[in-house]
Amino acid sequence: MYRKFLILALIVMVLAACNQQATPDQVMGDAARGSEIFHKGVNGAPACAGCHATTKASLMRGGVGIAPNLSGLTERAPHRIEGLSAQEYVLNSILNPSGFVVEGFQNVMYPGYAEQLSQQDLTDLLAYLLTL
Numbered sequence: 001m002y003r004k005f006l007i008l009a010l011i012v013m014v015l016a017a018c019n020q021q022a023t024p025d026q027v028m029g030d031a032a033r034g035s036e037i038f039h040k041g042v043n044g045a046p047a048c049a050g051c052h053a054t055t056k057a058s059l060m061r062g063g064v065g066i067a068p069n070l071s072g073l074t075e076r077a078p079h080r081i082e083g084l085s086a087q088e089y090v091l092n093s094i095l096n097p098s099g100f101v102v103e104g105f106q107n108v109m110y111p112g113y114a115e116q117l118s119q120q121d122l123t124d125l126l127a128y129l130l131t132l
Contacts (some may be wrong), residue, residue, distance in 0.1 A: 034128025037121055045116040052132055067109065068102045073132040090129050
């Protein structure tokens with residue numbers, strides 16, 4: 001119960017920091033630092049890039065990886081779950097990875113990001129992801 005409350009509180013804080021009405025280029029985070037978190041990990045949390053590709057070239061090769069390719073995420077995310085903005089969908093996917101499992105993929109995303117990423121880490125990571 002406490003963990004669910006903590007996750008909900010983190011979601012509310014990060015969304016408030018990101019301004020839900022902001023366009024991807026207006027998210028109040030450091031996208032360059034978010035890229036570093038995505039590619040290298042932070043605080044013992046694994047790098048997202050270990051499972052997620054971010055380029056259209058990898059999509060064109062036809063390979064399916066362990067996780068969805070994030071190229072074009074900003075176009076897809078607002079339409080994945082009705083009623084959720086791109087920011088809300090992406091943040092929920094990070095903090096509660098079993099909540100929205102993309103069809104064709106298994107529920108294997110690292111579950112510890114909510115505990116290991118600070119609010120600033122999440123805001124920066126979200127700022128980067130919304131550039132894809």
